[in-house]
Ligand SMILES: Nc1ncnc2c1ncn2[C@@H]1O[C@H](COP(=O)(O)OP(=O)(O)OP(=O)(O)O)[C@@H](O)[C@H]1O
Ligand SMILES: Nc1ncnc2c1ncn2[C@@H]1O[C@H](COP(=O)(O)OP(=O)(O)OP(=O)(O)O)[C@@H](O)[C@H]1O
């Protein structure tokens with residue numbers, strides 16, 4: 029009964045890693061067994077959960093290359109109930125290496141298909157591109173969560189991302205759904221945030237979560253201590269908004 | 285006497301497009317003939333300079349694929365002396381298409397090598413990855429400008445980027461130099477910004493520009509009007525800091 033969620037947006041710096049780390053933490057906090065897959069060669073999710081570079085093992089690259097099983101590659105994080113399959117340096121060559129591999133879009137799906145595992149959720153943090161790594165996660169996923177920064181450039185890429193999701197649905201994974209769009213880095217002092225937010229709600233309707241994540245300095249601070257903001261400073265507006273978002277997401281998942 | 289500068293960093297959302305658009309504008313303002321190449325499939329630089337989607341022609345993809353010359357693909361922007369070779373949708377398939385092309389790392393270099401052109405500068409806005417598009421720009425470039433957001437995750441990727449630049453220097457382009465590292469989105473209220481800035485100056489010394497770009501709401505605002513912030517609101521701290529940066533960069537270039 030494993031559910032796989034990809035967190036994706038080709039626009040850079042919109043809060044993909046921050047959203048993946050905090051939603052995974054929230055799901056673990058309500059007792060779900062969660063594995064976070066760090067599919068970004070930068071390895072920010074591995075760092076954001078305090079996994080030192082030397083403890084990362086073969087990582088998700090090793091699993092996709094058939095060098096290790098999911099169990100062997102998984103690492104326990106500081107959060108009870110939350111494991112991670114870290115990112116390693118070799119992942120940065122993967123986009124090019126994957127091009128000439130048979131069934132290149134289905135490698136990730138194959139990794140989780142026969143998994144006899146006690147996990148309830150897999151959350152995949154995607155890199156800022158629509159290349160073969162992101163494609164692999166969309167093909168393997170049941171749902172996709174789209175963090176969207178409330179700024180003009182970020183809005184521009186949304187239609188391209190939605191088209192890509194539609195094409196994955198028709199060619200590779202008909203069950204893929206948009207679990208939700210989360211508005212991030214909302215700045216009350218900047219009327220552009222409001223304009224972008226209204227525009228997205230108009231186009232995407234109730235796919236957009238009601239919870240909006242405000243810009244909050246505790247969020248980058250938390251990542252420099254290798255902790256999710258929900259753990260680093262649970263009273264901060266950053267943490268509180270991710271707790272609200274998790275509640276909303278869990279309701280959509282029909283968990284409670 | 286054409287000089288080619290790539291603006292690159294695989295970390296997303298660090299100010300690559302904003303830096304490319306504003307430096308190109310500044311160079312044009314002092315009378316240099318500049319062409320900006322939008323090598324990001326998202327096309328934010330094309331939007332940030334007010335080039336509508338239907339006016340983009342074959343773009344840089346068409347030039348690299350041999351369908352059009354640089355002159356045919358270039359478009360005049362709203363800034364006198366500044367042209368752009370826009371990004372188009374086809375560019376998003378380019379990373380995969382390039383893998384099996386002969387001399388795949390040298391296509392961009394080939395585009396500008398024999399150019400009989402009156403241009404003084406080519407500035408290339410790179411996508412947030414170290415794939416074949418960014419690689420092509422580093423192979424073609426004389427110098428690389430690295431925007432670095434003053435946050436922890438962004439700092440992590442710097443050593444990876446520097447290693448990639450060193451490898452391009454030894455394998456493909458011995459003349460490539462790091463023109464400079466520019467600290468962006470500096471937030472005085474957030475002591476993390478200061479810590480990251482000090483750390484970068486300690487490791488990279490005088491490669492780091494003295495000018496620091498503060499976080500300034502006029503910058504995202506300007507992009508929603510299709511104008512560089514230097515044009516949209518030249519008195520803003522965002523515009524003033526990019527003018528200072530341009531002066532420093534021009535001095536390094538030995539122009540004046
Ligand atoms: N709500 C927020 N308020 C303030 N800062 C934030 C917020 N969300 C994320 N950040 C910070 O902004 C930066 C970008 O966020 P993050 O790394 O999560 O984005 P990303 O989409 O994963 O980036 P990339 O495209 O490089 O993978 C990080 O330094 C992060 O700490
Ligand atoms: N100094 C600044 N102050 C405030 N906002 C900024 C600043 N610089 C850039 N921005 C905004 O932050 C967002 C990211 O900047 P930009 O798009 O230039 O980064 P990028 O590195 O090109 O992103 P990508 O990795 O997606 O190509 C944009 O919405 C931009 O308007």
Ligand SMILES: [Mg+2]
Pocket residue numbers: 044045046068072153154155
């Ligand atoms: Mg990320």
Ligand SMILES: [Mg+2]
Pocket residue numbers: 300301302324328409410411
């Ligand atoms: Mg950009």
